[in-house]
Amino acid sequence: MPAQACRYGAILTERGVRFRLWAPAAQRVEVLIGADAYAMRPRPHGEFERVLDVPAGTAYRYRIDGQAEVPDPASRQQQGDVEGASMVVDPGYPWRHPDWSGRPWKEAVICELHAGCLGGFEGVRRRLAAIREAGYTAIELMPVAEFPGDRNWGYDGVLPYAPEASYGGADALKALVDEAHELGLMVFLDVVYNHFGPHGNRLNDYAPWFFRADQATPWGPAIDFRRAQVRRFFIDNALMWLDEFRMDGLRLDAVHAIASPAFLKQLAQAVRERLPADRHVHLVLENERNTAAFLRGIARAQWNDDGHNALHVLLTGEREGYYGDYAQDPLGRLARVLAEGFAFQGQRDRHGRRRGQPSGDLPPTAFVLFLQNHDQVGNRALGERLVALVPEARWRAAMALVALCPMVPLFFMGDEWACATPFLYFTSHPAELAAKVREGRRAEFAAFSAFASPERRARIPDPNARATFEASIPREEDAAHAQAARRWFRGLLELRARELVPRLEPCRPLGCERLGDAALAARWVLADGSRWTLAFNVGERAVRFEAPADGRCLHWEAPGDSAPVAGLPPASFGAWHGPGHA
CATH class of the missing domain: 2.60.40.10 (Immunoglobulins)
Known part of the structure; x- marks a missing residue:
């Protein structure tokens, strides 16, 4: 192109x-x-x-x-x-690595990050060496399209083609990508094609047919993808990021709010036709509907919210909001995720709606697994990270499960050093809109028991206050602890790269065994016929478990000196690799 x-x-x-x-x-x-x-x-x-x-x-x-x-x-x-x-912009750029062709999807270990919190595109560029040193093979930028003001998560973007000026603009973003490729890192970009932000979008002045009045989304009237001009606007945008900016892939935000499966198919086809066949380019979806069909030829993978939600309920016991769908049997939901991909494959959710499609035939790499991301941290009223909500030993067991699962792992910036800095919801809207957003956010949490009273809701940080943004910048509170956490995290990812990735495709699940109320063992057969076994226990009691007698113990951690073959004590995790069986 x-x-x-x-x-x-x-x-x-x-x-x-x-x-x-x-x-x-x-x-x-x-x-x-x-x-x-x-x-x-x-x-x-x-x-x-x-x-x-x-x-x-x-x-x-x-x-x-x-x-x-x-x-x-x-x-x-x-x-x-x-x-x-x-x-008017000249797209020319003196690329130092124009022959970079990307990396296979099976090698992806993703660090999701917010460019503004890390000092803009130049700030991210300066951190790339440390990100690679942590064991990551890819970064995923939260949306960078021009938004109102200079502080925003990025999902209020209104000019999809313009890199945010406060982050440094187009050339600074290209320099970031070029440096990442020099270090062997892929760069994915989160793009928002389901809505525009609440301030600065002027399309209604001259193109009201960009939207359809007969269909609403949480952000207003739905974008009308039935129109060829609208489809072309967004497809060209995707191709710009992938070709002109040399991104290695896109994460498509909330495609359940795009009422046109044909658009996603057309976009994927355009990517295949316009970009060189030897480039590794990966499209990843966020989709509440769990449409497994999209993962058979349209997208490479989907963020697995089911996996996160089940893990979160299992670890914290929280049951309010969307966690209510996982409250009855979080371990069973998680076991189904590990064995079949989605937990919801057509079952009814708490609202009585059927959700999902059968996914058991899909490979594990069709799913991106995570313990937290910007949503599940920042959509909390006080932005707490999981490591601040549960004992660190249990957090480590769940982190190890994510890191060594055959699904593609994603971590949030700072996870590599057990960062406890909150990540809050922040904006920089004009005064009138800012007041509506502040009150709307506080009203959103009125149904939660912890914020039932007006006094408690008043503690929720004002999204528009600069202090809210500054409180979200990742910090190391304890240098020695952070250094130890980095060594531990790096060890997990080195193990994944050495033992799992070379055998990852094809890989198929062999089932998941419940060992107790909060413990399980999952098994997979790898490409060379060998078996991969993961077991963990985040409950309060030890459970019986017999480690594979013919498998090498690759990773074991538990409080004290507990032996990995004697069972699973609380807050324990183990990984084994062994020969297959006829």
């Missing part, structure tokens, strides 16, 4: 800069550059176009019907914030 081969936006061509906008509700559109206005030529299907001889760096806006002045929805860079002028 040639650089900037996008249908919309300000694109450098041999004839000059081609400005193109889809504005089906407009009668007249102009490009504004300084004090000059240039009428755009109407085209079929509501498009407007004008070619101008202007250089890269030119600031511009569109004027709709002589009144509203708006930024380009396909802006590649903003002059200021989301309401400022858009900028």
Whole structure:
């Protein structure tokens, strides 16, 4: 795909800069550059176009019907914030590693991180060597598309093509990717194609048909993927990140809010057709509906929320909110995840809705397993990480399960040193919207027993306060403890890379045995016919367990000097590798 081969936006061509906008509700559109206005030529299907001889760096806006002045929805860079002028961008970049072709999916061990909390794109770039040293093979950036203000999780983005200016812009992001590739790290990007943020989106001024009034989402009217122009807008955006920015993959946020399975299929097909066949490019979904069909030819994998939710209930006993679906039998839910992929494969949830499809035929690598991510930490009222909620020995047992499970493991920034810094929900909205978000967030937790009273809800940090963002920057509270945690974490990932990854594809589950109320043993047969066994106990009592007699014990940890063959004491974990059986 040639650089900037996008249908919309300000694109450098041999004839000059081609400005193109889809504005089906407009009668007249102009490009504004300084004090000059240039009428755009109407085209079929509501498009407007004008070619101008202007250089890269030119600031511009569109004027709709002589009144509203708006930024380009396909802006590649903003002059200021989301309401400022858009900028013409030269996509050229002096890549030092243009021949990087990525890594196979089975090698992925992912660190999800927030660029703003780590000092922007340059701050992340400076940390890449330490991230690799921890044992990670990939980073996953939370969304970086231009959002209002300079502090945000990224899911309030309104200009999907423009890397957030407060993080450093396009060239700084490319430098980050280039450095990651030099270190052998993949870079995945979280993209939001299911909604726009609540401030700065001007599409309704000239393209209300971008949305459909007959279908609502938690963020407002659904995006109308039935329209070819809308599909092209987002597919071109995905191709831009993968080709122009050389990302190794995309995580598609909340695809259950995209009411068009055909769009996902078309996007995956476009990626296959436009990018070189020798590149390893990975599409990963977030999908509450557990649509197993999407994992048979459309996407490489899905975030396995079932696995996290079952583990969280098992470890904490929490049962409110969406954890209610796992309250009755969290161990059984987790056992099904390890043996079959999804826990919900068509069963009814707590609201009586059927959720999921059978997934037992899918390989373990079709699922991304995690103990926590930005959602399950930041969507807590006080942003507590799991290591701050449960004894560290039990946390370590669950971390080891994630690290050595044949599913693809994902960890949240700081997990490698047992970081206990909270990760709170933060924004930098204008005052009126900020007040609504603050009160809305506090009202959201009114149904939770810990925040039933107004006084308790008042303790929930104000998302718009700078202090809330600053409190979320990962810190090492105890250097010696952090160093020991890093050695332990690195050991797990070295074991995974050495013993499991070379034998990971194909891999198939052999079942999962319940050993008690909070203990289990799961087994898989690996590509060479050998067996992989994981056992853990996060309960209060020891349970009976016979370690595989013909298997090598690769990892064992438990309080005291408990032997790995005598059973599973509380807060214990073991991993074994042995020969297969006829």
